Amino acid sequence: MKCKAESRSLLLHAHLLVSALFFLTQTCVADPRLPSLFSDHMVLQQGREIHVWGKADPEEKISVSLGGEGATVTADRHGAWSAQLPSFAAGGPFTLIVRGNTEIVFRDVMIGEVWIASGQSNMTFALDGVENAASEVAKADLPQIRLFTVPRRIALGAQENTRAAHWEICSPDTAKRFSAVAYFSARELHRRLHVPIGVVESSWPGTAIEMWMSPEALRADAEFSSIVDEYGHLSAQQEEFVRNGRRFDLQFDDFELIPLDANSPPKLLTNFDEGISELNTTGSFSYSWSDAGDSRFDLVSPGHGANGLAARVSGRLDGTNDAILSSHYSVDGSPMKLTNYAGIRFWVRGNGSFRFRSKQPTISDYDDYATPVLKANDQWHQVTVLFRDLHQDGWGVVTEFTPEALNGFSIECLTDLEYPPIPASSLYEGMITPLLPYQFRGAMWYQGESNAMRAHQYRKLLPTLIQNWRSAFHQELEFLIVQLPNHGAIPNEPAESAWAEMREAELMTAQHVPHTGLAVTIDVGDPKDLHPHRKLEVGQRLAVWALGTIYKQPIEYSGPLYQAMHLEQGAVRVQFTHLGTGLVPRGDAGLQGFAIAGADRKFHWAEAQIEGTTVIVSSKEVKAPVAVRYAWGDSPACNLFNREGLPASPFRTDDWPGVTAGH
Secondary structure, eight states: OOOOOOOOOOOHHHHHHHHHHHHHHHTOOOSSBOOTTOSTTOEEETTSOEEEEEEOSTTOEEEEEETTEEEEEEOOTTSEEEEEEOOOOSEEEEEEEEESSSEEEEEEEEEEEEEEEEESHHHHOBGGGSTTHHHHHHTOOEEEEEEEEOOOOOOSSOOSSOSSOOOEEEOHHHHTTSBHHHHHHHHHHHHHHOSOEEEEEEEOTTOOGGGGSOHHHHHTOGGGHHHHHHHSOOOHHHHHHHHHOEEEEEEEEEEEEEESSTTSOOEEEEOOTTSSOBOTTSOEEEEOTTTOTTEEEEEESSOTTSSSOEEEEEEEEOSSOOEEEEEESSTTOOOBOOTTEEEEEEEEEEESEEEEEEEOTTOOSSOOOBOOOEEOOSSOEEEEEEGGGOBOOSSSOOOOOOTTSBOEEEEEEEBTTBSOOOOTTHHIIIIIGGGTTSOOSEEEEEOOGGGGGGHHHHHHHHHHHHHHHHHHHTSOOEEEEEOOOOOSOOOSSOOOOHHHHHHHHHHHHHHHSTTEEEEOOTTSOOTTOSSOSOOHHHHHHHHHHHHHHTSOOSSOOSOOEEEEEEEETTEEEEEEEOOTTOEEESSSSOOOOEEEEOTTOOEEEOEEEEETTEEEEEBTTBSSOOEEEESOSSSOOOOEEETTSOBOOOEESOOOOOTTTTO
16 A cells, blocks of 8 residues: 655755665664564563574574563574573563673563454555544554554565564554554454454555465465466566666656647646746645655756756665655645646656556545556657546546546656566565564455456465465464455346355365354445455454454354255255354345256346245246355345344355356
């Protein structure tokens, strides 16, 4: 998720000061050294031996103490050391002291429940974007909940540490940027368990499951050979990009609005010649400092036309950060009416690539209207961006372009290799392996959108990932899965669906892999938005499953799950587990979402009625039914719940080949 700096004029001397402070802070190193997971405000898993590890000088004596317990070890000839402390009950705060040639003190250390939150964009979706975000953020003053975000890293081998990061106390300021699903889950666990909760978020938008699996796990199964082959052949340039990043240097100048009336002169937006990055519409440019730390924005001479100044964005990108030169037409960020203009022209030169993205307030997702990737070269050349030619990528909210209300535009700066490759296993290596020595209760997993067209293969991929992580962590991690919500076409007639098959793969994993759980979300998605804003229910349902199973609280923790079917005189009786205190249809209508088929395998919408603890399904068009499906579609109309308010999982009773069986 892109973090935009506050819009302001950016002057060269201000940038140099920020850069100097940044590089100075990077040189502060302690000895002995511990991974980033050890910091003030950390949470350690209760009831487990506490593992503390790090680096020091070879043969250096290291002592570790916490809450009256201690251990002394000696670093090996490579400087690695590892100490074990006994388990603690929940509580705190404690002070963790590590002594070697120097002393390191970690304060405000809590003992409680620690979880990993991983997956793709719906796991990274931040609290400040959810339904009722203002009130939810304001309520996030929960100091016994601690948050740790693993910085993005692509790696081709195991990493000993994350990039620089630290634990944060949950507050409105820290929680608003954190995973909403993870936050809501942690909040519910804390409310019910009354112990400190720590969440380590390690996720990345748009990523496939194979990126989060070890190379050994993928190579061990012949069925995954196509994945290994697809991702395993990087060019020398791509491999160097993944390992060390790549430099870029882009210059921009003479931005102007193009009038619709060909006889009217263009309107100058800015040419930077006054030495400031303001727009003539009262707005200004800003640059994403925090997203691209090894890059810079400055104004350089000469600009286009061999005089004046130009805006330059330069530095190194490694595939994990965004170099975004952003503008707002108005100083307060309010939209402007640009219906009299056809687009924007500007000049560019340099080494790299870029995309122009228009910004409008009607798009609440990140799928702004954009150009394709464009190339720069060492000569100034003009780029004309016509509003009519801009397109959304198609993964967010499909929204009509509104030139009567545009906030501004941004330029996404890239290297000459454009978007970097993310090889299979590279996020496991870069963002999971540094966590392996830490103790966790379990993992929350929200992913699958990127694998939906290979849902049948996901039946093996997800169990393999779970086993892979459990083996690598040397822990029987509890594993809680978010089943994909409703998104996409609302079916007029029963039809096949890749998203339904993905939900089935997730359900099958929860049913057949021990110590797993499932949060059904078929009722809280959005047909038009890949990133639905109702994250509260998602997090709560993950927590409720954990409370009812792992923490043994006497609650119903799941909605109805299909158990069996019985044929009865032209109808099918369906049995469920997790009835709670009874089955109910949500809303005023009768049961919706059931379809039935005979031996011809043609499904028809069915009438369905609750009868005691079962549902009777029938259709006048199917005299001899053999199969039933429920909520089988991208965005099905469905409403079977138990009285505890938990929705039934989509299911089918047949095993006929679907649309993803050959993928």
